[in-house]
Amino acid sequence: MESEIRGWFTGRLPSGWFEGPPEIELDREEIAVFGTLPEPQGEGGEAERAALADGLIRRFREETRERRIEIAREAERKFQQKVSWGVVCGGEKVMFTTLSVPVMTRLRQSERQVLDTLVAAGVARSRSDALAWCVRLVGKNTDPWLAELRDALQHVDRVRSAGPDVNS
Missing domain, CATH: 3.30.300 (GMP Synthetase; Chain A, domain 3)
Structure with missing residues (x-):
């Protein structure tokens, strides 16, 4: 696709x-x-x-x-x-x-405290903004690893699509 x-x-x-x-x-x-x-x-x-x-x-x-x-x-x-x-x-x-x-997630108290600290410090306006900030930070700092993971997933998709059709 x-x-x-x-x-x-x-x-x-x-x-x-x-x-x-x-x-x-x-x-x-x-x-x-x-x-x-x-x-x-x-x-x-x-x-x-x-x-x-x-x-x-x-x-x-x-x-x-x-x-x-x-x-x-x-x-x-x-x-x-x-x-x-x-x-x-x-x-x-x-x-x-x-x-x-919107993405729903369940967080434990220690994880919520991270978000609340970012809000209290003015880094983010809300827990939602704080979570988005965390995701951007992780993405920025792990770009090579994420790129490698995406490549591996594309390979899995190619192999899967070349396999037998289970619906026939």
Whole structure:
């Protein structure tokens, strides 16, 4: 399914939007489409390059808004999942839209105390925000391991799909 979605977006997106094909990230609810914008070319230092990247990102977002909405609606009908958009520019990944999905979990007292400490310290507004902050922190600090785990899961999916059909 991922290769079908990647192929569809690669064929559907207007040429010239991105450098290379889009990057697609999937989960059960959402298709996130990322494109790489040209690297900012400035004579100044880091601050100027960061400002250039911010300007490129904002311009791309505004100039492509109508078309991205149109393409997202087509994809949502075709693949039955919400579509979100983002870009990579100047080494930074920026999301324009994203789906926020509630997730229920049961936590023991010691785990709730971690969340409550983050709320009390002003790191998060609520337990929900604190939990999201923790998940982002773990994701950021374990990227290589998570990438390896995702690769292994893709291999399992390929092997499973090549196996016998148990419904026949």
